[in-house]
Amino acid sequence: MxxxxxxxxxxxxxxxxxxxxxxNYKVIKPESVGLSTERLERLTNxxxxxxxxxxxxxxxxxIARQGKIAYFKExxxxxxxxxxxxxxxxxxxxxxxPITSTAIMLLYEEGKLLLSDPMSxxxxxxxxxxxxxxxxxxxxxxxxxxxVEREVTIHDMLTHQSGILYMASxxxxxxxxxxxxxxxxxxxxxxxGFCRPDESIGxxxxxxxxxxxxxxxxxxxxxxLSLDVLGYLVEVISSMPFDEFVQTQIFDPLKMTDSHxxxxxxxxxxxxxxxxxxxxxxxxxxxxxxxxxxxxxCPDNAYETEGKYLSGGAxxxxxxxxxxxxxxMFLNQGELDGVRLLSRKTVELMTATNHIxxxxxxxxxxxxxxxxxxxxxxQDRSKGVDSGDVGVYEWAGYYxxxxxxxxxxxxVTIFLSQTSPFDAHFNMWDKVIxxxxxxxxx
Amino acid sequence: MxxxxxxxxxxxxxxxxxxxFLLFSTTSWATGPRVTPSMFVDDLMQVxxxxxxxxVSNDLDSGGLNVEIVDSVFKRAGIDVPHNILxxxxxxxxxxxxxxxxxxxxxxxxxxEQESAKLIFIPIAVxxxxxxxxxxxHQNGLPWTGQIASLKDYTYGAYREESINVFVEAGVNxxxxxxxxxxxxxxxxxxxxxxxxxxxxxWLLNNLYTELKDDVIAVEKSESTVPxxxxxxxxxxxxxxxxxxxxxxxxxxxxxxxxxxxxxKYIPEVEQQQIYMDQLNGYRSAxx
Numbered sequence: 001m002x003x004x005x006x007x008x009x010x011x012x013x014x015x016x017x018x019x020x021x022x023x024n025y026k027v028i029k030p031e032s033v034g035l036s037t038e039r040l041e042r043l044t045n046x047x048x049x050x051x052x053x054x055x056x057x058x059x060x061x062x063i064a065r066q067g068k069i070a071y072f073k074e075x076x077x078x079x080x081x082x083x084x085x086x087x088x089x090x091x092x093x094x095x096x097x098p099i100t101s102t103a104i105m106l107l108y109e110e111g112k113l114l115l116s117d118p119m120s121x122x123x124x125x126x127x128x129x130x131x132x133x134x135x136x137x138x139x140x141x142x143x144x145x146x147x148v149e150r151e152v153t154i155h156d157m158l159t160h161q162s163g164i165l166y167m168a169s170x171x172x173x174x175x176x177x178x179x180x181x182x183x184x185x186x187x188x189x190x191x192x193g194f195c196r197p198d199e200s201i202g203x204x205x206x207x208x209x210x211x212x213x214x215x216x217x218x219x220x221x222x223x224x225l226s227l228d229v230l231g232y233l234v235e236v237i238s239s240m241p242f243d244e245f246v247q248t249q250i251f252d253p254l255k256m257t258d259s260h261x262x263x264x265x266x267x268x269x270x271x272x273x274x275x276x277x278x279x280x281x282x283x284x285x286x287x288x289x290x291x292x293x294x295x296x297x298c299p300d301n302a303y304e305t306e307g308k309y310l311s312g313g314a315x316x317x318x319x320x321x322x323x324x325x326x327x328x329m330f331l332n333q334g335e336l337d338g339v340r341l342l343s344r345k346t347v348e349l350m351t352a353t354n355h356i357x358x359x360x361x362x363x364x365x366x367x368x369x370x371x372x373x374x375x376x377x378x379q380d381r382s383k384g385v386d387s388g389d390v391g392v393y394e395w396a397g398y399y400x401x402x403x404x405x406x407x408x409x410x411x412v413t414i415f416l417s418q419t420s421p422f423d424a425h426f427n428m429w430d431k432v433i434x435x436x437x438x439x440x441x442x
Numbered sequence: 443m444x445x446x447x448x449x450x451x452x453x454x455x456x457x458x459x460x461x462x463f464l465l466f467s468t469t470s471w472a473t474g475p476r477v478t479p480s481m482f483v484d485d486l487m488q489v490x491x492x493x494x495x496x497x498v499s500n501d502l503d504s505g506g507l508n509v510e511i512v513d514s515v516f517k518r519a520g521i522d523v524p525h526n527i528l529x530x531x532x533x534x535x536x537x538x539x540x541x542x543x544x545x546x547x548x549x550x551x552x553x554x555e556q557e558s559a560k561l562i563f564i565p566i567a568v569x570x571x572x573x574x575x576x577x578x579x580h581q582n583g584l585p586w587t588g589q590i591a592s593l594k595d596y597t598y599g600a601y602r603e604e605s606i607n608v609f610v611e612a613g614v615n616x617x618x619x620x621x622x623x624x625x626x627x628x629x630x631x632x633x634x635x636x637x638x639x640x641x642x643x644x645w646l647l648n649n650l651y652t653e654l655k656d657d658v659i660a661v662e663k664s665e666s667t668v669p670x671x672x673x674x675x676x677x678x679x680x681x682x683x684x685x686x687x688x689x690x691x692x693x694x695x696x697x698x699x700x701x702x703x704x705x706x707k708y709i710p711e712v713e714q715q716q717i718y719m720d721q722l723n724g725y726r727s728a729x730x
Contacts, residue, residue: 128485141540145533147485187602188529189623206500207529 025086025321027072033065034442040071043435050428051076054283057275058084059417062320063436066410067328079273080285089258089270090416091302093314093397097227099250100312101158101374103234105346106249112237118151122236125209126152132212134177143180145212152217157226158373159355163213164224167192168295182294184211193228193311195298200308205232221359221371231312242310253339254329256322261315265305272418274299274399279424290420320414327405327412351393353379364396387434400425404433409440488526490534491547494621496645496708498547500527508547510704511566512672515691521684531603542677549670550601550621560676562685565669565725568718569639573664576628577657584635586661590614599624599633625651669725
């Protein structure tokens with residue numbers, strides 16, 4: 001009589017376990033970590049509305065507190081006729097940058113580099129750089145190229161103070177000086193990395209290093225290709241291809257099993273499509289490249305299962321769960337599930353708010369946000385900041401992805417969608433972060 | 443004080459000074475210089491060039507055919523002038539014309555009359571150019587008759603700075619790009635035909651665009667030769683004198699066979715080498 005009973009208990013237990021760990025994700029009751037189920041429902045409603053109004057096709061949101069997933073919700077479509085799933089794979093684009101910064105900091109922790117090292121110590125093409133200065137009308141040349149006052153350092157690259165630009169920035173902040181620098185980029189065949197060129201990252205970086213800088217190193221905060229440069233620096237210092245370094249030193253230890261530079265063939269069906277929205281009910285699946293001025297997006301490149309280009313600023317594909325593990329490692333001061341990736345002191349260094357002097361990281365956010373070594377950090381509540389706390393750090397990706405880590409409240413919020421254009425999404429993202437934060441009730 | 447004492451004092455002073463010097467120099471350099479010595483490289487005493495493989499390229503250990511030729515001439519003349527290969531034509535022109543750098547390779551570069559008046563052009567190589575098209579895009583070839591007008595309404599992929607008037611006047615559309623990107627223009631059908639040195643297109647097809655190797659076809663009877671120049675700047679304090687030394691050095695290198703030894707690496711066929719040298723000597727005589 002005892003045997004069937006034990007078997008029944010085992011069966012029920014297995015059912016429970018398989019339900020609770022569906023897809024290996026254990027989601028706990030929000031109240032057990034001080035979050036309100038009812039308030040989180042507001043987030044569900046917000047996204048449902050956006051999907052119903054065809055502003056976005058779908059999304060996955062994951063909120064974890066105290067290391068436990070309390071909200072994990074997939075909504076809408078991943079592709080035509082294909083529902084969004086928790087394990088849908090997204091182009092996280094610029095959310096690659098914190099991963100690249102982490103790779104650099106791993107080498108820093110091994111004593112292989114100093115943040116104050118000049119880039120030319122490792123990549124000789126960075127020697128003798130010049131900075132562009134525009135000349136008045138009527139001069140024999142439109143510009144002159146003046147020597148750098150000091151060499152560009154690894155720290156400049158990590159904090160976007162190198163004087164390097166993104167080509168797409170001609171659309172964000174147009175001016176003649178920027179246009180002149182970007183005209184050099186165009187002729188030299190530089191790309192922003194959103195489309196994968198048929199060359200290695202080293203080929204691109206060596207050309208980029210020979211082109212004039214937009215500002216003197218350290219003179220301004222300019223969101224840029226600097227993290228692509230650092231991806232190549234990882235290759236130079238580690239003598240490993242950048243993707244192999246990231247795989248073995250970051251993805252494997254953190255068990256980020258669905259994060260890749262090039263998607264494995266057996267995961268192609270899990271890749272979300274990109275959608276173009278007019279934010280007014282017209283939502284179209286993107287087929288082919290999206291070109292607007294100097295901004296070139298190639299969402300179809302994500303279907304390539306192999307290639308040469310490994311952009312440290314844009315190439316990684318990942319899931320909400322994987323990225324939450326990466327973010328949780330930071331929240332845990334460098335450790336996850338017993339694996340220490342970074343020292344607490346390194347995480348403190350990366351999240352310090354005094355890396356960029358008087359500048360603000362005002363591309364994704366408004367003033368009030370500084371930039372650390374990989375992400376923007378909230379510093380000043382007097383500047384129209386909507387959510388979170390001082391010390392919150394976050395970044396985003398071009399196809400509408402965003403993450404936010406709140407060390408004070410021990411929360412990680414991941415929002416992943418695949419929608420273009422990028423600009424329309426600030427309002428929705430800020431609401432996602434606000435509703436995630438205001439779900440805290442303890 | 444006798445002379446022996448004076449000598450001893452001098453000895454002590456010299457020893458002390460030497461010790462002080464050692465002490466001083468050790469402390470001041472204990473952490474090493476924070477600025478790399480290369481920060482002080484003379485930007486003007488250089489030969490600038492734009493990437494144009496296999497004539498000039500960072501992708502080649504030797505720097506390419508033209509770089510090897512120039513380096514060997516400088517070596518013979520005992521002059522130390524490094525090359526600086528840049529990815530952008532306008533930057534090369536900027537260093538030459540605005541900063542008065544010593545010299546540049548004039549590949550893919552076009553100078554106005556006013557600019558040319560300040561420059562000394564010396565032919566150092568010869569390129570055999572042909573028109574090329576994609577077989578997959580033009581199965582029946584191009585209707586080339588030897589006249590540009592025969593390609594009216596087709597699109598020509600030109601170098602960024604190339605003089606295109608003759609094409610425009612003939613009704614040919616023009617789409618510009620760098621040497622490396624012109625093949626991409628063909629592939630994406632943004633250009634129907636391009637003009638490129640045989641050596642350059644073969645290098646690109648063998649090294650960068652292998653997938654296009656069987657698809658890129660030369661237009662029959664479209665062959666022409668052009669000289670490739672090094673350009674010295676008379677506005678550089680040593681421009682004229684180094685140009686003279688360069689001419690003599692080049693003469694000597696050709697006579698002594700150094701030039702041919704370099705050429706063999708790029709053009710292995712003996713018959714082709716002979717044709718090439720005859721053409722080069724023709725251009726050199728014309729310059730004289």
